[in-house]
Amino acid sequence: MRVYGVVGWKNAGKTGLMERLVTEICGRGFTVSTVKHAHHVFDVDQPGKDSYRHRSAGATEVLLSSRKRFALMHELRDEAEPALDALLAKLQPVDLVLIEGYKRDAHAKVEAFRAETGNGLLAAHDPTIKAVASGVPLDLDRPVFDLNDTEKIADFILSQVGLA
Structure with missing residues (x-):
């Protein structure tokens, strides 16, 4: 399965870029799935609902x-967080899986960057970041795209994964 990541610091524009890339790439006739890493506890169902009650009871x-649709919720309880490869193995085959987060994993990535966040570039120290989508012009040793130029960023990613 082809995978490509979108990474960046908080409020750098990752989720907006992911949303636009999914729309753009699907619009070109490719199938896309996504994986999103969260650094906090999250819930996908609501207290009081049957599924929540089943999970709370210990399922x-x-x-x-x-x-x-269907949704499969798995409680880790005392298990370690699964590795990205283990999670990818759970997905049905598609043309491309876009991954938001997992910045320390070895897959190729584009970094979303906004200078106003006050954070430095991850790309400066990470060779797995193959391009930067930035809100400001940058002088780097790899491609830099305007953060809002979804079409060119999609072209780059599709070329990188062999779908161009």
């Missing part, structure tokens, strides 16, 4: 299904 996995 390791709860699969919620309807005519339109």
